[in-house]
Amino acid sequence: MSEIAREVDSTLVFLIAFCTVILVGVAVAMFAMVFKYHRSKSPTTKQIHSHTGLEVAWTVVPFILCIGLFFVGYEGFKAMRTPPADAMQITVTAQRWFWSFTYPDSGITTGELTIPVNRSVKLNIRTDDNEVLHSLYIPAFRVKEDAVPGLDTYIWLHPDQTGTFNIFCAEFCGKDHSKMITTLHVVEQDEYDAWLDKQVAEYYRPVEATLAMSDDPEVLAGYDGDKLFTKYCASCHGAGGEGGGPYKARDFRSIEGWKQGTKKTDVFKTISTGIPGTEMRSFAHLPVRERLALMRKITSFHPDRQQPTVEDIAVLKAAFPELDPTRAVQIPKPNMPIDEAMKQVVEEGQVP
Amino acid sequence: MSAAALATPAAINYINAEKGILSWLTTTDHKRIGILYLCSITFFFLFAATLGVLMRLELLSPGMQYMDSETYNRILTLHGMTMIFLFIIPAIPGIFGNFFLPIMIGAEDVSFPKLNLASWYFYMAGGTLALLSVMTGGPDTGWTFYVPYSFKTGANVFYPLLAAFILGWSSILTGLNFLTTVHRMRAKGVTWGKMPLFVWSLYATSWVQVIVTPVVGILLLLVLAERVLGVGIFDPSKGGDPILYQHLFWIYSHPAVYIMVLPAMGVVSEIIPTFARRTIFGYKFIAVSSIAIAAIGSLVWAHHMFTSGMADEARIIFSFLTFFVAVPSAVKIFNWLATLYGGSIALEPPMVLTLAFILIFSVGGLTGLILGALSTNIHLHDTAFVVGHFHYTMFGSGGIMFLAASHYWFPKMFGRMYNRNVAYVSILLFVIGFNVTYMPLMFAGVAGMPRRYADYLPEFETYHAISTTGSWILYAGILLMVGNLGYSVFKGKKTDKENPWGGKTLEWRTPTPPPTLNFDGEPDTSIGPYDYPVEVER
Known part of the structure; x- marks a missing residue:
């Protein structure tokens, strides 16, 4: 809970109470009149066409109440939209x-x-x-x-x-x-x-590329490929890797027609960069071991595939510092909001 | 009314004037067109209600039991689309407006009878397209077609968008026809101040239809252009603005809420005086408040967008405006209650449904205040609370009053009477089922249950289980009610009573069922629509 949540709750309780009072009022008035003026008790009628005072009253009073209710909601909203500067x-x-x-x-x-x-x-x-x-x-x-x-x-x-x-x-x-x-x-x-x-x-804990492309379970100890697959891949590629779905995703059980290749190195690259022009996005923000666990899971659907060559692994290692213990890992920051980026641009551009 | 008119029931009426299915499909008689609407709208209502029951069935318990989430999303979309575009917007104007508006103002027909038939064909074309879209899998966007989803989804949204576009034409043509008819066709003596309030409400509705429907028509075309041509108006990757879509959508769709509610309010203003044998309290105020609702209702659209990313200032202004639209609705409720005062109330089926409307619509309107307030809206927006709220307002007004109007005008339209006991039982099931279905959703929303969820966390199960149980009761009530009326069209007890309920509007002073030209001779306009005799001053 937070202060704001408590304020919303008290507003909500107040509004529900307010509405309940009016609803009960309408219901009591209605049932009372149906009871009192039921044809069995009230065979005769009196015709009242209008009553200006009454009608003005029940227009003006709700009008004022409504303006009041607006301010009740506005107060809480203001706080909700004003984050402190040091947040x-x-x-x-x-x-x-x-x-x-x-x-x-x-x-x-x-x-x-x-x-x-x-x-x-x-x-x-x-x-x-x-x-x-x-x-x-x-x-x-x-x-x-x-x-x-x-x-x-x-x-x-x-x-x-x-x-x-x-x-x-x-x-x-x-x-x-x-x-x-x-x-x-x-x-x-x-x-x-x-x-x-x-x-x-x-x-910041890299995995050596050759080790990463191996099947050694020790490398990914503590990482559950099945769970990660369910979380990040299954929505489009299906729980059994069958593909299809709303975006016609790749069927992992076959190795025909893969756009960026089917070798482990290719799959790792695709996970890390996405496929431009398609709904397949980059997962570069995931820690390298999570991406490797996904790679192993995906390639396991059709284990009978070409293994990466030494050259393939070297190329991959050069492209991804997280597969090279001799270099510093860089964490991609694809997620910066525009106004944050602008601030950074201004700061970087400042002459000391 | 003259004794002669009572003594000579018309042998030839609009039903038996011509024979054969072709005579119905080519008719330009506004009453027959009303019947055509009645058949098609009832079909779509039952279709969409069944989809609703299927959705509730899936939501009975957490996890996916009977369908996958894609199927659920499609059913959700079709339910919303059908209920809104094919049931609740056209129901009361299309059926009862067509049938009774000309009679109530003493006219022989609407201004443009052929256009009137054309608008039914537009309706059918739109309805058929919507059904066809089911065969191609059906749209999965929700009835709101929000971009970017609606131009990104692989599902077929071409048919449903085109369907909504065509249905918009139907709506505009009907509105245009009613406007002209009200202005040009009133019989001598039916002045603006002597027009039945049902006619006033249809008049206000028609202006809204004619003015705002083109906006959504253009919008739907733009979405099609976005999908097919990739023009980039709404596509953020091309510099387009998805929030612009929401503005344009709600500029139509919020006033559309009043297209659904106003005719229902008009029916209430007819039924209550008839069964309370009392002149309506505050005629002028009710008439003017219809126009006020139509006008203010056109200025509050962005209250659907308080969490959309729209500027905070705009949220504040639209919240402020939203509260004003509550006032004329509240005034109407007070006027109806005042009309009961000093009356002689008969609890016939239409009256019972109308009293149920007053309470149910009050819940809908009052929960609208909770949603109109900014801070609570942020929490409740896009939750099950909103689902509960709009079923109380939309189904609670347009839906219930469609059923009430069916029971009210049934004997006049068909010259037969339905079984009243069955009607009472079905109303009881309906009202219980209604509240058991939709009330728990409001509580679920307060607890944080988002809407349009095919599946949910186990902590929300109690709410959903109760709601689903309610949906079965509600569905049983609807089937019994529609069954009772449908059976009675053919097998009900015959009646040629001109005025079974004792109403004062003109349709009760013409033979039952009405002749093709509505009146035998000139309509008697000497009595106003709510001129009940003063029987005794107490």
């Missing part, structure tokens, strides 16, 4: 049909959102230009905002209790709209720091 900025990327959260400074990206308690967090919401609409909805904090291609939007929270909460997509986005759900973890600051350190370490 921690996290970039949220909406894609069919999962969420990614990119953290400041370290630049790492995760599939679930973890934030420290008692700190303001501004969630900058973005999506790719070739995406559809989504909406970031965290019911526990009573906030929601659409992700719109070509537009930066935001929500902000200031959790004052730790806990685990749902994050939903609230704008219809197709096939797995109802599966576009993830989790928000609100944790103590020291727990957050420890978690972040661990994530960052994992991100």
Whole structure:
């Protein structure tokens, strides 16, 4: 919960009470008159055409009440849309049909959102230009905002209790709209720091290319390819890799007609860069071991395929520093909102 | 009314004047066209209701049981599209407006009878296209066709967009016809101040139809252009703006809400005076509030977009405007209640449905205030709360009053009477089922259940299970009600009573069923639509 969520709740309770009073009033008036003036009791009628005073009263009073109700809603809204300047900025990327959260400074990206308690967090919401609409909805904090291609939007929270909460997509986005759900973890600051350190370490831990292309299970200990596949691939490529679906995705059980090749090196490259001009997007923001686990899972659907040559592996190693322990890993930052980027451009352009 | 008119029921009426299916399909008689609409609209209503029951069935428990999520999305889209474009927008104007508007103003027909028939054919063409789209898999975009999804999806949205476009023509032509008819065809003595309120409400509705429907027509063409030609108006990857689509869509679709509600309110203003034997309270105010709702209702469209990414300032302005549209609706409720005061109330089936409307529509209107307030809207927007809210307002007005109007005008239209006991049972099932279906959705929404979800987290199961149970009761009520009426069209007890309920509008002063030219001789316009005699001052 947050202060804002509590305020929304009290507004909601007030409005529901207000509506209930009016509804009960209408119902009592109606039933009383039906009872009193039922034809069995009231065979005669009196004809009243209008009553100006009464009609003006029941026009003006609702009018004033309505203006009052507007301000009740407006007050809470103002706070909701005014994040404090020192809020921690996290970039949220909406894609069919999962969420990614990119953290400041370290630049790492995760599939679930973890934030420290008692700190303001501004969630900058973005999506790719070739995406559809989504909406970031965290019911526990009573906030929601659409992700719109070509537009930066935001929500902000200031959790004052730790806990685990749902994050939903609230704008219809197709096939797995109802599966576009993830989790928000609100944790103590020291727990957050420890978690972040661990994530960052994992991100900056390269895998040697030859080892990466091998089948050695030790390399990917702790990574569950099945689970990752379900999360990132199954929506389009099917739980059994059969492909099809709304975007006519590749059938992984066959090795015919793959646009960028079928070798492990090719598959890793495709996962990391996407296929331009198609709905296949880049997953470069995932830690290298997650991408490798996906590669192994995908190639396992049709194990009888050409193995990468030494040259293939060398080319791959040159292109991806995360496969070369002698170089520093670079984390791609594809998820920067436009206004953040502009700020950075201005800062970089400043003459000291 | 003259004793002579009562004594000589017309042997020849609009039903038996001509014979054969072709005589119906080529008719220009507004009453027969009303019957054509009645048949086709009832079909689409039952079709869409069945889709709704299927959706609720899938939502009975978490996980996918009976269909996959793509099928669910298609059913969701078809349910919404059919209910809105093929049922609730055309229902009351198409059936009862066509049948009774000319009679109520003492005219022989509408201004443009051939255009009137053409608009039914447009309706059928649109309906057929919508059904054809099912055979090609059906659209999966939701009835709102939001971009970029609607030009990106692999599903066939060409047919449904074209269908909606053609249905828009039907709507515009009907509106144009009614406007001209009201202006030019009123019988001597039917002044603006003596027009039945049902006619006033159709008049206001027609202006909305004629003015805003072209906007959605153009919009649908633009989406088709985006899909087929890739023109880039809405496509962000080409510099287009998806939010522009939402503005254009709601500039039509919010006023369309009043296209659905206003005619229903018009029917209420007819039924209550008849069964309370009382003149309507505040005639002028009700007439003017129809126009006010139509006018203010055209200025509040962006309250559907409070979380769309639209500028905060725009959200504030539209929230402010939204509250004003609540006022004329509230005033109407108060006027109807005041009409019950001092009356002599008979609880016939149409009246019971109308009283149910008052309570159900009040829930819809009041929950609208909760959604109109900005801070609560942010939480509740796009949740099951909205689904509950709009079923209370749309189904609760246009739907219920379609059924009430069917029971009210049935004897006049067919010269037969339905079984009243069956009618009461079906109304009871309907009202219970309605509330059990839609009330839990509001609670689910408050708890954070998003809408348009094929599947949901187990924590929401209780709400969904109750709602699905309600949908079975509701469906049973609808089938029983429609069955009772459908059976009675052919087998109901015959009646040639000119005025079974004691109404004062002109349709109750013409033979049952009405003759082809509506009246035997000149209509008697000496009595106003709500001139009930003062029986006793108490």
